[in-house]
Amino acid sequence: MTDVIDQANASELPPVSRKSPRRVSWILALVVISVGLCAGAAYYWSNIETVFATSSAHEPVPITGLSPEDREALLQIRSGQQKASDEIAELNRNIGAQQTDLKRMADQIEALTAKIESLQKLPVPAPTPPVPSPPAAHSALKPAKRVVQPSKPEGPISIGGAPLIPERGTDQR
Structure with a gap:
């Protein structure tokens, strides 16, 4: 008797497969009954x-x-x-x-x-450039710029790059 138990323990099969065939038949019977009840309920529900x-x-x-x-x-x-x-x-x-x-x-x-x-999916229209306004309308609104003329120099002026000659009566240092 102990030899059978030792052989079962030494087996490589998982413990679930070592269950008795009678237990497996009960589980199989329960599965068949539950499937049958589900099928009957589905038929009854669809034809209620x-x-x-x-x-x-x-x-x-x-x-x-x-x-x-x-x-x-x-x-x-x-x-x-x-x-x-x-x-x-x-x-x-x-x-x-x-x-x-x-x-x-x-x-x-x-x-x-x-x-x-x-x-x-519609194409986006290209932005149109802004319409330039006529320049005459803007010039009337802007104040005119004053032209600043340089002051006249005092003393001798060279024209055309000629050398300047010192005037008489001035001290040269």
Whole structure:
């Protein structure tokens, strides 16, 4: 007996694979059952309108052979079914209206996006140079500049680069 345990411990297989086959079969059975329940729920949910439509189409159970408590309970169940059916129909109408509104808004967003893209693709016009104004209008507004003439020099002036001759009567130093 200890040899089997030692062999299992020495095995390179992970501990999960050493579980008994009976445990694996239970897990497999639970997985199959849960998948089946999910598939059934999905089928029921997708065909819920037909289920309620066919359940209300059945002929009512004769009430005469039932006790008064059973009759009252049956009437309450029927009224609850009718109320639930009416609420489901109202919800379906609301969902349809919301889907219509959503489609309309999606179309508007698509149109606005197309307009924005077309505006972004337009070429930018080159800036036009400013129009020069006539110079006559500006000259009348500006004050005239005074021309400053140099003062006349005193003393001898050389004309044409000729040497200057000192005047008589001045001291030369």
